[in-house]
Amino acid sequence: MQVLFARHHVRVYRFVLRIVRNEASAEDLISEVFLDVWRQADRFEGRSAVSTWLLAIARFKALSSMRRKPDEELDEEAAGAIEDTSDTPEVSLQKKDKSGLLRKCLEQLSREHREVIDLVYYHEKSIEEVAEIVGIPEATVKTRMFYARKKLSELLKAAGLDRGWP
Amino acid sequence: MNSNDRLSQGDLEDLLPWHAAGTLDANEAAEVERALACDPELARRFALVREELTETILLNESLGAPSARAMETLFRAIDQDRRVVRRAAFTPSLGARIAEFFSPRTLAWSAAAAAVIVVLQAGVITQMALQQRDGGSETPSFETASAPVTRGLSIGSYALVRFAPQASMADVNKFLDDRGAAIVDGPKPGGLYRVRVAEGSLSRPELARLVKELEAANTIVSFAAATE
Numbered sequence: 005m006q007v008l009f010a011r012h013h014v015r016v017y018r019f020v021l022r023i024v025r026n027e028a029s030a031e032d033l034i035s036e037v038f039l040d041v042w043r044q045a046d047r048f049e050g051r052s053a054v055s056t057w058l059l060a061i062a063r064f065k066a067l068s069s070m071r072r073k074p075d076e077e078l079d080e081e082a083a084g085a086i087e088d089t090s091d092t093p094e095v096s097l098q099k100k101d102k103s104g105l106l107r108k109c110l111e112q113l114s115r116e117h118r119e120v121i122d123l124v125y126y127h128e129k130s131i132e133e134v135a136e137i138v139g140i141p142e143a144t145v146k147t148r149m150f151y152a153r154k155k156l157s158e159l160l161k162a163a164g165l166d167r168g169w170p
Numbered sequence: 171m172n173s174n175d176r177l178s179q180g181d182l183e184d185l186l187p188w189h190a191a192g193t194l195d196a197n198e199a200a201e202v203e204r205a206l207a208c209d210p211e212l213a214r215r216f217a218l219v220r221e222e223l224t225e226t227i228l229l230n231e232s233l234g235a236p237s238a239r240a241m242e243t244l245f246r247a248i249d250q251d252r253r254v255v256r257r258a259a260f261t262p263s264l265g266a267r268i269a270e271f272f273s274p275r276t277l278a279w280s281a282a283a284a285a286v287i288v289v290l291q292a293g294v295i296t297q298m299a300l301q302q303r304d305g306g307s308e309t310p311s312f313e314t315a316s317a318p319v320t321r322g323l324s325i326g327s328y329a330l331v332r333f334a335p336q337a338s339m340a341d342v343n344k345f346l347d348d349r350g351a352a353i354v355d356g357p358k359p360g361g362l363y364r365v366r367v368a369e370g371s372l373s374r375p376e377l378a379r380l381v382k383e384l385e386a387a388n389t390i391v392s393f394a395a396a397t398e
Contacts, residue, residue, distance in 0.1 A: 005245075005248065006245075009241060009244065013235075013236060013240065013241070014235045014236070017233075017235065017236040017240070018230050018233045021233055022230070022233070027236075030236065031236045031237060031239055031240040031243075032240075032243070034236060034240050034244075035240050035241075035243040035244040035247065038244050039244055039247050039248065039251075042248055042251070043251065102221075103224075103225060103228075106221060106222070106225040107225050107228065107229045110222075110225060110226060110229055111229070121222070121226055122226060122230060124187045124188060124191055124193075125187065125190070125191055125222065125223040125226035125227060126226050126227055126230040128191050128192065128193055129193065130188065130193040130194075131188060131193075133193075146184045146185075149184070149187055150184060153187070153219075153222065156222065167218055168214075169215055169218055
């Protein structure tokens with residue numbers, strides 16, 4: 005268990021943190037995830053990678069936690085609509101930086117869009133694995149990824165960076 | 171994907187994020203590579219995907235790592251779980267205790283003990299009657315007669331046993347059943363159980379041999395010693 009924890013806990017923590025957006029909650033949740041894994045180790049059938057199994061459990065726990073404490077997550081639409089008043093000249097300069105702007109827009113995506121982008125780009129999950137973790141058909145994974153990227157481009161365009169796609 | 175199936179332009183574009191992440195199978199990756207080589211617009215879009223991939227990785231890496239608290243909480247919970255599992259494995263439930271009490275073997279021994287008591291009581295009464303008739307004292311004869319009854323109820327040979335941590339409850343049950351043995355008390359401090367290893371009273375050498383046999387099963391038993 006120590007080896008499993010050492011190998012996977014940081015990525016699982018980051019995945020959960022991107023969902024719950026609260027460090028203390030994310031730490032509590034990863035303890036629960038690995039405890040569940042320890043208790044249910046005999047149920048792991050080896051059909052998927054251990055990391056896929058871990059992320060699926062982590063996702064379920066994070067979403068259950070969000071349902072128990074709905075006030076902890078800002079409504080996605082409302083969050084997007086909140087005016088960013090924290091722009092110091094330094095931040096404004098950063099915004100001109102394409103990299104910083106892209107990251108800021110990634111943060112503004114809805115939870116579902118953030119999730120699919122994180123799973124594909126950061127957690128290096130295949131279409132089949134994303135489908136397994138999120139519990140949706142493979143065709144929906146591709147569609148969701150397309151719309152996540154489309155939304156990202158729209159946010160960038162609104163922020164003054166037209167990528168010429170879609 | 172079958173190598174004879176050709177992906178449409180839309181399919182190829184949909185696969186770009188997975189191609190950038192390196193998670194396509196070899197056939198799909200090869201086809202996307204061919205398309206990128208001859209389609210400058212697709213190649214431009216692939217460059218956008220690679221930017222997204224880079225920034226997503228940097229964003230996630232900037233989230234840091236959990237504190238040691240997460241690991242401490244986890245391993246504390248696991249230790250607690252282990253203790254509960256061990257206790258549950260070796261503490262018979264009320265149902266099991268009742269079932270054991272009414273098991274044919276227990277009932278047979280109870281009936282035998284009751285029969286012994288009846289016979290002894292008959293003996294005591296007869297002796298008391300004879301002594302009364304002969305004018306003797308009652309007390310010594312009562313004490314003498316009652317002693318065998320007590321011994322009759324505690325007939326059996328016992329061992330103190332500690333089971334190996336890796337032995338499952340099923341392993342322990344089978345091990346005991348195969349030898350006609352049963353846990354009669356425990357767990358005691360040190361995880362020891364008092365186990366009835368024979369229903370009759372064995373001689374010391376016989377009991378020592380039985381205890382050695384128990385210890386030899388080291389995948390199930392980690393310690394065994396004869397006891398009263």
